[in-house]
Amino acid sequence: MYEDLLAAMRQSIADGDQDAATATANQAIEEGLDPLVAIDEGYVPGLSYVGSCFSSGEMFLPDMMLAARAMNAAMAVLKPELARRSQERSVRGRVVIGTVKGDIHEIGKNLVGTMLSASGFEVVDLGVDVAPERFVDAAREHSADIVGVSALLTTTMTGQRTVVESLAAAGMRPGVKVIVGGAPVTRAWAAEIGADGYSEDAVGAVALATKLMEGAAGAAQG
């Protein structure tokens, strides 16, 4: 009975239309549609469609970002409803992200945060100029699976090593994974500081986080 509404939800994400995403989410609440059904059968298939178009080269990064923002807009409406119904969306992983101390660049970090969040990760964004102990405290407080550390300058990227070391000193490694990114960050650097991975772009970061969660699940089962 909600087929038209679910189709409109999918379309709102495919179009990257935040207003339509918000409107359909509100409509779902008014009409009594289970928010989990709205997410899993409405919005998520829309996002998957955009993802597959992106992979095949028919859509570009701005399409992805618009879709992700529309997704997050819908989620902002549905979250209180989920809470009211004591329901919870299955979370793919909890990620704490931030830009290292001494560095105030945030575009890349925000991109990664938006994409992760739209892809079903719970994201806690600590902002910029974040001290290592704040990464540690936030990771503990939010039971983070992954800590993402961004740095744009060669003079600040050493801060990524400090975060890895601080998490280790707090006894949270290797349980909490660390991923790093930013213009000067290379595979070699990530390996040298003992990070669990790095990505050169936001789409890659989602793939990396997904892989790390699968690895963690595998390790837990094994």
Add this chain to the structure above:
Amino acid sequence: MATRIDPIVSPKLTLEVLTPEQVGRIHEATLEVIETVGVRFPTPKALDLWEAHGATVDRERQVAKVPRKVIEDALALAPAAYVLGARDPSQDCPLDGEHVFAATDGCGIEVIDIETGELRRSRLRDVEEIARVADALDEVGFHWVPVSAQDKPAESRALHELAAIWKNSTKHAQTESIVTEHEARAAIEMAAAIMGGHDALRERPVLSMMQCTTSPLGQDGGSIEAALVAAEHGIPVGFMTMASSAFSGPATLAGTLVVGNAEVVSAMALMELAYPGCPVYYAAAQTAMDLRSGAYTGGGPEDFLFGAATNALADFYHVPLSMGAFATGAKEPDWQAGVENAMSCFMASVVTSDMLLGVGLLNGSRIFSYEQMLFDCEIYSIVRSMLKGIDTSDEGLALDAIREVGPAPADYLAIKHTRAHMRELWTPRFMERRPYGQWSEAPDRNRDWALEKARTILRTHQPDPLDPAVSAELDSIIAGVEADVASGKLVVAAHG
């Protein structure tokens, strides 16, 4: 002996990417943006200045909205021409609208090792060695700090890099790595030590600075503070926009030009308000975002158009331009690097951009390659040759020679006119022009030739050394900064 710099001078070809009317539209749009949208200057020093000159300042957002007249009056104070001084005066680079000087590129973070070919993190020794090779190349007019000295502490890294260049070359040094006041002051002390005082430094600055804006419509606080120190001492300072269409600028090219122009123009105007008549320059390396990854592409048709269009804007404001060229996204010195760098070099040079940044980096200015540096110089030499145009004087028309040789069968090989002019023809160093048979028997690649050339320079070229007393003074200035940080007297602030 100092290498003679052989720059592009007064290009004979012309190209109009933007008509005067189009430039006027971009200028008008820029003033409207600065006045109504505003530009972020995240330092109280800048905001105080703006407020004192009649701008509307939002302290919380650190945004200044500046009336058009303030901007236009300030820009009118900027000198149209000045000189980048070199340790050796014969290597001074006049920025006078007639010359195009290529520099090394910056600031890379990895180096393809000249001996092993291994890709590794850059260090101080690389800065020294690259400076020494660049010192010997007649295509390189001045140095940009090519790679980051990552084996040196953050607070003094930029100073170590500058000292390494001055100790290994007599050419002018420009840096984009100075982003705090304390670094700027120390760097200027070093430059003054080389020139024998601040007055001489003002006359022929052996140091210039470049600061990156933060697109869209933003500046970096530390960079602006460092720039104000430079302006105070008559050290040329430029502001570079790297606005990227569809990412940090609008998806349309004119829109990206407007956003970048507002950033650069507002920063230059601020310098003129603080220190009227100080030497400033326009710097730009706009690009279009890669639509798939969002990355800075550094080499597409949009970049090449920006390369020529930006000079029309700099000319309109009567300030020199430093244009990003040779900014290939290629991962190694290959076909892509050749195409992209040839186009970007040509488009920026044909319109007489005063400075071209810069030779030697790959992967969007991240990886330094000696082969690429030599290839880029070869590209520059091709463009330099093209821009000399075609001489149609009597000697150029060569009627006497044509009469002398007459109709076929005949040739021009062994006549005096040929001997007099043949060296005006371009001769390649790294192009494969051997007959096929020779190539197939000894198929060494042009990359090998370029690498061998760089190795030979590094082995044999000894630039005129810096006076040992001055050299020691540079070291002691750097040591002073490091001691101040160690003792807690100097706190290195966050920047970005």
